[in-house]
Amino acid sequence: MIKKITLPIKDEDILGLRAGDAVLLTGKMLTGRDAAHKRMTESIAKGDLPFEIKGQTIYYVGPCPAKEGAVIGSCGPTTSYRMDPYAPTLMDNGLKAMIGKGKRGKEVTDAIVRNKCVYFAAIGGAGAMYSERVKKAKVIAYDDLGTEAVRELWVEDFPAIVAIDSKGNCIYNR
Template sequence: MNNDCEIIEVRAEELKRRAEEFRCGDKILLTGTVYTSRDAAHKRFMKMLDDGEKLPFELENAVIYYAGPTPAPEGKPIGSCGPTTSGRMDRFAPRLLDLGLGGMIGKGERCKEVRDAIVRNKAVYLCAVGGAGALACNCIKSCEVIAFEDLGCESVKRLYVEKFPLIVADDCFGGDIFSQGRAKYAQV
C-alpha cells in the first residue's frame, strides 16, 4: 500500500492500459469520460448482453462510476454526485470486467469474485469519498443522459470529469486497501 503523498494524474481512457502502474492506496486525479450506472441499469445491461444487444457505450476500457446524481442546479452540469455502495454491483462486475471494462469508481469493499476479475483483466477499482457528492460535482464538467432515461437519477450518463480525486482500492496485483488496512490496524 502506497503511503507517500504523490498524486498520479491519469486520463480515464488510459486507466486500464496504465493499471499495472497503480497500487492500492495510490492517489489519483482522473480526467476524461466516465459513465454512471447503478443497480437498475446494471440489470438492464445483463439482459442486453444476454439478448446479444450492444450496451449504450463501448465497454472496452470504459470506466463506470457507481452514482445516481441529483438534478443539476441552474448554471451547473450536474447536482450532487457522490458514490454509491459498490458491493451492490458485485454480481454484475466480473462479467463486465471480462468483456473489457477498464475500471470502476464507487465506495466500499468488493467481493473476492470482483477482486479476482480485476486481477484477471488488469483493471482497477477506485474509491471516491462518500458523503462528498456536493464537492465531487465540482469536478464534473459535462453530463449527458445516454440510456434508460426512465430510471431518473439512475439513468446512464456520460460525464466528463477533470481532476476527480480518487484512491486505488483494488489494484491488478490483488492489492486491496480494505483488507490491507485492517491488517495494518491490527498490528498497532
C-alpha cells in the same frame, strides 16, 4: 504524491497503480448503479448493449438533479458491493475501471486480476465537491431510470484512491 490519470484509462497506467495510491482522474467516464447494472448485463446476454463498454470506466453514482446553470447536482459515490453480482460480466466484456466506495467480493477481485482492471474508491459523502469536478454530463442510455440512467461524464481532477489494484491488492485489507 498524487498521480494524474487520463480517461479512458490506459493499460500501462492500470499496471502502474497500487492499492492506496491517490489519483486525480480527468476525462470521460460512464455512470451506472443498481438498476442500470441489471439492464446492462441483460443487454450483454442478448447482445444489444446500447453503448460501448470496452475500455470504459464506470462510476457508481446516482446524482441529484442539476439546478439551473449547473452541469450536474451532488454526485458522490454509492456503495459498490451491490454491483458485485454484475461487475465480473462487465469486466469480462471489456470494462477496465470502476469507481465506487467500500469492499468488493472475491469474484470481483478475481475478475479485476483476470482482466487487469482497477477499482477506485471515491470519497463517500463528498457529493458537493464531486459535482464541481464534472464539466459535462449527458444521459446516453436508460433515460427512464431517472437518477439511475447511464450518463457520460467529462471530469477534471476527480479525486480517488486505488482500492483494488490489478494484482488484487486491496486497501481495505491492510
